[in-house]
Amino acid sequence: MFFSGQTKLKLPVQRFSVDYKIIGNNKEEAYAKAKDICVEQTAEFPEELVPQGVISDNILGRIENFRNINDNTFVARISYAVDSAAGELTQLLNVIFGNISIKPGIRVENINITPELAEKFKGPRFGTNGLRGILDVKDRPLLFTALKPMGVPAKELAEIAYKFAIGGIDIIKDDHGLSNQPFCDFEERVKLCAAAVEKANRETGNKSIYMPNITGPHSEIVSRAKKAKELGAGGLLISPGLTGFDVIREIADNDDINLPIMGHPAFLGSYVFGENGISHKALFGQIMRLAGADGTIYPNFGGRFSFTVQECESIVEGATEYMEGLKPIFPCPAGGMTLESIPQSLKVYGKNVVFLVGGGLFKHGDDLIESSRYFRKIIE
Template identity: 25%
Template sequence: MTRITATYDIETPVGLDHAAAVMAGEQSTGTFIRLASETDALRQRSGARVESVVETGTASHPALPSRKTGATYHRGRVTISWPIGNFGTSLPTLLSTIAGNLFELAELSAIRLEDVDLPADFAHAHPGPQFGATGTRALMGGHEGPLIGTIIKPSIGLSPAETADLVQQLVVAGIDFIKDDELQANGPDCPFDARLTAVMRVIEDHAQKTGKKVLYAANITDEIDTMWRNLDRMAELGATCAMVCVQSIGLSGLRAVRDRSPALIHGHRAGWGLYSRSPDIGIGFGVMQKLWRLAGVDHLHVNGLANKFTESDGTVAAAARAVRQPVSAHGGPACRAMPVFSSGQTVWQVGASRALLGSDDFIFCAGGGIMAHPGGPGDGVRSLRDAAEAARAGIALEDHARPGSPLAQAMATFGKPRIDLDT
């Protein structure tokens, strides 16, 4: 029978083998006591199975508060599998199984879900990205190179008219992609419909004059029926990219958007640090990005190299590569998404971002890296495009930048960060 496999990093005072058995029972046929109806045949058919247990260390104190205690806390990697018959290909039920009550077990003083191996059934059963990188370029009229993008800033406080004024400056500057901030959705001070109408008027006017239609990711995050109305309004106005905060709307909300959307789905992972920041409890990005891709995201935020947050460059690189890998190692549609780099990005990170992917299939979002350029937003965009050209040609920025050029000014303005992909 086809099985789903999940791997955990755990710590326990009761022994790794016993803790693993408790985990398998809790998340399948077992409870705190053996039931008469839990027959051997039922366990054989529906029970989770411990596939491997590997000890990685010990400690004298628990990593997290723990009701059960002991003299020694054993750390290890545990792999558990479930028959697909328990939940079929339902993403919400899968998540409830591999990341449910396990986090509350008294036998565990640490638990982090590190990976999930999905059979091809999942890739076949879910829609996956509707457009991906290739479709994104097609919607933009065949755009070449990485998408140079930015975020509406200030995140909150601008009126629809003020937002449109900023967008006007950005489209004139030559930007490829503009997104709402995750904090700006449909508040009374900047309602979605009024903002979308004002922004798309600017974008369509610019497209009529220049032939270039800038991609605008409008934040539709809301209740499902409201998101559907937002999608309908986007279609009326010619908007082709809907942004959603994937953690906020959940897997079912994301699937509801994908099933209704004629537009690109730009997935923002706002709140991700809650699940990923601690080494002792949480979920690895490699797990959730597979589920988000299956549910339909075309673009997915992966943080940025030398970013302003806590993730290391190695973690960011792994995330960016992960969203380009097949969602199942066992066949079926690949469901590849387009990685989005953001967070403190400047001309210095463009080349390294391209190098780690080996292609231009990414969105590079710079806020201050564009807005704070001494020559203004136009030179900010030009400097990033020059940096992308240098990366494609394999030329160092120092050798590519002409004296006094927008790229040279950006290099002088923004300090060169240390990028360490081994961390």
């Protein structure tokens, strides 16, 4: 009526799919919600007016599977045209959960990408094996800690970094709240901390790395990544909840930067609470990996946050299960972990894990080198 029905859409249309958990009073209601998702996430147009034929058959989401988990919880697998994502991570996420983020009772459980998407979104540059190679650590869990607290001058953070590295911590990152404060300048901090870790490496023969936080203004993130590389950083920390996920992809794909990336969960937590949102697996596992993080930081069970063992295991699944050839990435449980909790976590995670202990190392005793060595000893 309004349109000729023409389209430049190429046939046959490749499709990817998303599994949504849908809450409904009954099957009919939940199925109607699934049908609504098909339209809302694509044409966003009165369905009866969508040009019939190539467009209605291919642009609209399609329910590939619909099943109930219990009387009011259902799972719908909905497929979409790969081209609707425009080869852009922003638009892919928009198709997956853009407008329906505003509708109650819909949760992204699992994302099923296609070989075409894996071609476009290459995911992590290093992945688990690549990061092990950089650190020269074959088969134990990796040790990860953070420089803090905010307010301390860069020089003292560098002294701490040196002690961590001497004690055998593999990855020493900025606390995610250190950016470019007037009292802790980015360049000065990166320069001093990278040099401190390098000095320790010369003394120990280890290959520890320093990972500054480059989360910052849109126009400065890439230049901070390059500056960090130039100053000797061995990796980068990014909070995609603050910068957008595509920043990780941009930096992971950059051959000049060529550094491993850890994704931080700041500002992302609200997605995983409640019946609307994104599952732990899809958000902290699949999306972080698709964006190109080599490790995904999240609050471990039993710490000062609220994730369950099962939720943490689902993140491991998203981080490591087969995903069209994308490299597996490291789960990095964190968030109030103490050295005492490590043995229990080892049982859950096995060896392919990065344990992030921040405050816990400081709490363990006055001698940071000794505390770091003790951390390493428990792991080994």
